[in-house]
Amino acid sequence: MSVTKVATEQEFTELLKKDGLLVAHFMADWAPQCGQMNDVITELGKQLELKDVRFCIVPAEDLSEVSLKYKIAAVPTFLLLRGGQVVERVEGANAADLTNKVKTQAAKASLVSCTPTASTPEQDLNTRLKKLINSSKCMLFMKGSPDAPRCGFSRTTIELLNKLEADYSSFDILSDEEVRQGLKTYSNWPTYPQLYIDGELVGGLDILREMDASGELSSMLPKKQKLEDRLKMLINKAPLMVFMKGDREAPRCGFSKTMIGILNDTGCM
Known part of the structure; x- marks a missing residue:
């Protein structure tokens, strides 16, 4: 199950209109714990594999109006929404709490469906x-x-x-x-x-x-x-593993962009 990267307020509004449970990660690129929690929700999506549970990433500072509406005071903050209404809220990089609440709400979503x-x-x-x-x-x-x-x-x-x-x-x-x-x-x-x-x-x-x-x-x-086991799994996911801001198609900082350029020039990517 892929994680949707929200770019505009309209995109977020459209996600809210869909049926099922929406897990929204309000994050910022400068906060390293947000990147770690992105891995958590990606793994959650793979574990659940439910059509009525979706995940999205919301840049809190870029979508300031959305952040203000939902009283986002710090990142990372997670909102679990159904029918446009917040049913659970997790503040901070608390992977265990987030996992439990998502799975519990996913179970309820299955029951409702x-x-x-x-x-x-x-x-x-x-x-x-x-x-x-x-x-x-x-x-x-x-x-x-x-x-x-x-x-x-x-x-x-x-x-x-x-x-x-x-x-x-x-x-x-x-x-x-x-x-x-x-x-x-x-x-x-x-x-x-x-x-x-x-x-x-x-x-x-x-x-x-x-x-x-x-x-x-x-x-x-x-x-x-x-966490140590998760990190080992990520590190050994491929013969060459790059931990960066953004992805190879769209690096999100100058250092990451330079690194991808070097790897592409040497034929490693």
Whole structure:
């Protein structure tokens, strides 16, 4: 999934009109952390591969009117928008927080996209639940969100997953009563939270504690990618790797332009 580079206010307005979730990165070329976060959203786009989730880069200083409208005070700042309305906001280069919120909103977008219409006879609730469960490799159904759990069991589960450095998404069952009641029957599990891995129910907090004590849980959980591992992956992506401002077709600073010129002259590019 490509990341759209927004050049004008009109382009941004057109993106807002499209269905689904829009993740907008308000950034500046002079801020190195913005470049790092561009890599994060590019990787997120590859992981999600959902038609109803889109990513864009907005030059905050060039589009000052847009930045003013959405009260962008610093870069990087991320807005998650649906229907032109901000549903989540992440300020700063917080890759973990951004990833979790994007995956959570993507799951909700998937759920909304398959909501039954009047012409559809009760679009099989189980189909909706299955799609939601499989929207992430590791999916937690809880009360509240990882940042603001709404019960002690959910809070303890979040602490356990964070301790194990798990890469997971979550869904607030308090936000959708149909999902809350339907999942109890679907999973044959009457309480929350519930953790799914690869679409299969692992269990609730008591089961997770037992699996953690035995060491089994850690080996099952997908892990957050460490910065060092991400950098190694990027460095080894090609025999010759250039980290620059802009790209080879459109360098964004004099040093980068000169470097590309040298590489082109020597036949390395």
